[in-house]
Amino acid sequence: MNxxxxxxxxLMPNLKVSLTARGNRAIQAIPPSLIRTVDNRISQIPDIIKLTLGEPDFEVPQHIKNAAKLAIDQNFSHYAPSAGFLELRQEISNYLLKATNTYYQPEGEITVTVGATEGIYTAxxxxxxxxxxxxxxxxxxPLYHAVAELMGLNxxxxxxxxxxxxxxxKLAELLIKYPQAKGIILNYPNNPTGATYSPEQARAVAxxxxxxxxxVLSDEIYAELTYEQHHLSMATLLPEQTILISGCSKSHAMTGYRIGYLAGPAELMTSIDKIHQFVVTTAASxxxxxxxESLRHGQNDIIQMRTIYQQRRDLLLNALNLAGFTTTTPAGAFYIFARIPTNMIQDDVKFVYDLAEKAQVGVIPGSIFGPGGEHHxxxxYAASTESLIEAGRRIQNYARQYQHSAVI
Incomplete structure (x- = not known):
């Protein structure tokens, strides 16, 4: 039988009628990732240039690929310790010591996660x-909000x-209003805006x-991608009450390798380690x-990628400004958060679909990211330079059609 x-x-796995109301009500109330929803919908458009996902277009550096291949050849195919290989935790510790001037003990204060995404959930x-x-x-x-809702947090x-x-x-005013707060999530450089704290601002918040x-859950996955200023970590300023969230996905274009990490005081990491064990057991060996390898020998990779990202940032900023968008220059990450010109569609979701259909350029609506994102x-700009040049040209043509309509 073929x-x-x-x-x-x-047989078809049609659900038993009496089970249709089953399921976790908290998770049912949370919509799927709207970023993925938008990306999936516009991906059907022919010749679309997608500037949607935080997905570096760079290939993983060859020496890192070689390390993965060697590990397979050397039969690293069995369970690793739940917190990750000790050698990797030692490299993370060394890396963070240089980056933050804070020493995290490899045993008890560092956990290797399946990407920073699992790190956020687990923390x-x-x-x-x-x-x-x-x-x-x-x-x-949006993940921060979804995980907090799933957990039943206020x-x-x-x-x-x-x-x-x-x-x-703003923080001081907020804490007066909400003295019962137990935690805060900080993300800088920020997704979606690219904004980041200056050292002086970070010290004031700390x-x-x-x-x-x-x-403090400090998501610093873009820490290596800062441009005109130095990144000052909460792990440097406030190690006694900070859980640092980071990983290799953005810094080394290793999104598909799914390696992140958490670092914090041992007393807090004990509970986090338990959740990590129950959810994933361990990351892939x-x-x-x-x-x-990326942490031990990959510093030049970061420098090269960061230089190109900065050039791409400036290229896309110029194209957007010529098209009439209001922007601020992002100091980090690889995103531009742009205000839609007032003569265009102001509903950012409708605008995004209109831009995709008429200009074949895919972007993400700002309102997906919560209050402050509307009309953006x-x-x-983690896309090829050629794609960004063409996307800029298409967006400017799209804007000219609006100007032409206004004149008529």
Missing amino acids: LTSQKERA VQGIFNPGDTIIIPTPSF IVTVNTAPEYLLTAN DILRQTDLV PMMKAAE IRLS
Whole structure:
């Protein structure tokens, strides 16, 4: 019997009617990733140039690929320790010591996760209890909100526009209003805006947080991708109450390798490690060996990629400004958060689909990222220079059609 015939004769897994109401109500109330929803829909458009996902177009550096291949050849095919290979945790510790001037013990204070995404989920689940209040500045990566909702936390959002940073003054006012807050999520350089703290701003925020008992989840996955200024980590300023979230995905174009990590005080990491064990057991062994190589010998890779990202940023900023979009120059990450011109569609979701259909350029609606994102779009410049040049040309042509309509 061939496969087609077997499919025709096979039983279909139609759910028993009495089970239709089953399922986790919390997860059912959370919509699927709207970023992926938009990306999937516009991907059907022929000749589309997608500036949607935070997906570096660079290939993984060859020496890192070689490390993964060697690990496979050397039969790294068995379970690793749940927290990750000790050698990788030692490299993470060394890397963070240089980057943050904070020493994390490889045993007990560092956990290797399946990407920073699992790190975020694991940290929230391991630290907070249902009913706890958590502060999430917006615009922000939607995952933070979804995980907090799934956990049953009380979420306090604070609109950081137009600076797109939670300043020390705003934070102080917020803590007066919500003294019961148990934690806060900070993300800088920021997704979706590319905004990041100057060292002075970061110190001012840390000074406020130091006076509290808030646990700080500091997502610094884009820390290596800062341009005109130095990145100052919360791990440097506030190590005693910070869980640092990072990984290799953005810095070394290793998104598919799925290696992230968490670092923090041992007393907090104990609960986090338990959640990590129950959720994934351990990260993939060959990928951890590749990450070890990236941290040990990959500094030049970061420098080369960062230089090209900065050139691409400036190229796309210029194209958007010529098309009439209002922008601020992002100091980090690889996103531009642009204000839609007032003569164009102001509903950012409708605008994104119109741009995709008429100009064949895919971007993400700003409102997906929460308060402060309305009437904006996020564009990723982690695409090839050729694609960005063509996307800029198409967006300018799209804008000229609006100008022409206005004249007529």
